Amino acid sequence: MKSSLRILVALIITNLNAQVGVNTTTPTSMLDVNGTARIRSLAxxxxxxxxxxxxxxxxxxxxxxxxxxxxxxxxxxxxxxxxxxSDREKVTKIETNFNTKNNWDLDLDGANSDTSTFIIERTGGGELKIKGIQNGTEGKRIRIVNNSDKDMKFEESNINPPSDRIYIYTKEDKLKWSSALLVYTTEVNGGHWLLLDYDGD
Structure with missing residues (x-):
C-alpha cells in the first residue's frame, strides 16, 4: 500500500512539472501550443x-x-x-562671457548628453564667435539660441581636432535674439558639425 502511494505521489509530481503540448507531441515549454490561441474571458x-x-x-x-x-x-x-x-526636448541655459570659442565644451558627453536646445545668455564681452564644438556624435542635433542683443557668429576654422569643426550651409552666419540648428555627421571628412538652419533677425 505504501509503495503504491509513493508511486502515485511521484506520478502527480511528475505531471505537475511536465511540459504540456497542444497539437504537438514534443513540447518545448511548460505550455506549447502549435497553432493559434484564444482566451475567452479575462477578469x-x-x-x-x-x-x-x-x-x-x-x-x-x-x-x-x-x-x-x-x-x-x-x-x-x-x-x-x-x-x-522621448517626445519632450530638454532645454539647458548656459551663461557665458561672449568671446571666441574654438572648441566649445557644452558637456555633450556628460550632463548635457540629452540636451537638444541651449539657451545662451551673455554675462559680458562683445561678440561670441563659435569656431568649434566638442564631442559631437553621429546624428546629434542641437539648437543654439542667442538670448542677447550681441552678435553670435559661427565660423569655419582649421581648429584641431577636425571633428570639432563647423561647416556652414546657410546664407547667414551671425545671429542675435534668434537661433541656429546644428547637426553632427561622420559621413563627410571624418566628422564635423553642419550649420543647417538659421533664424535671422
Missing part, C-alpha cells in the same frame, strides 16, 4: 485598472514574454498612451 481586478500596465509580446519564434511599458497608463479607468520622455 478585471476587483479594485479596477490602475497604474502602469504590462504587455505580452511574442518573439519571432512564438515565445511569449512580459513587457512593462512606461508609456501605457490607466486614467479614469481608461488605457492611455503617454510618452513622458
Amino acid at each position: 478585471v481586478p476587483s479594485n479596477g485598472l490602475a497604474g502602469n500596465l504590462k504587455m505580452i509580446v511574442a518573439s519571432d519564434l512564438g515565445e511569449l514574454f512580459e513587457l512593462e511599458s512606461p508609456d501605457l497608463h490607466v486614467k479614469n479607468g481608461q488605457i492611455v498612451v503617454e510618452n513622458n520622455s
Whole structure:
C-alpha cells in the first residue's frame, strides 16, 4: 500500500512539472501550443485598472514574454498612451562671457548628453564667435539660441581636432535674439558639425 502511494505521489509530481503540448507531441515549454490561441474571458481586478500596465509580446519564434511599458497608463479607468520622455526636448541655459570659442565644451558627453536646445545668455564681452564644438556624435542635433542683443557668429576654422569643426550651409552666419540648428555627421571628412538652419533677425 505504501509503495503504491509513493508511486502515485511521484506520478502527480511528475505531471505537475511536465511540459504540456497542444497539437504537438514534443513540447518545448511548460505550455506549447502549435497553432493559434484564444482566451475567452479575462477578469478585471476587483479594485479596477490602475497604474502602469504590462504587455505580452511574442518573439519571432512564438515565445511569449512580459513587457512593462512606461508609456501605457490607466486614467479614469481608461488605457492611455503617454510618452513622458522621448517626445519632450530638454532645454539647458548656459551663461557665458561672449568671446571666441574654438572648441566649445557644452558637456555633450556628460550632463548635457540629452540636451537638444541651449539657451545662451551673455554675462559680458562683445561678440561670441563659435569656431568649434566638442564631442559631437553621429546624428546629434542641437539648437543654439542667442538670448542677447550681441552678435553670435559661427565660423569655419582649421581648429584641431577636425571633428570639432563647423561647416556652414546657410546664407547667414551671425545671429542675435534668434537661433541656429546644428547637426553632427561622420559621413563627410571624418566628422564635423553642419550649420543647417538659421533664424535671422
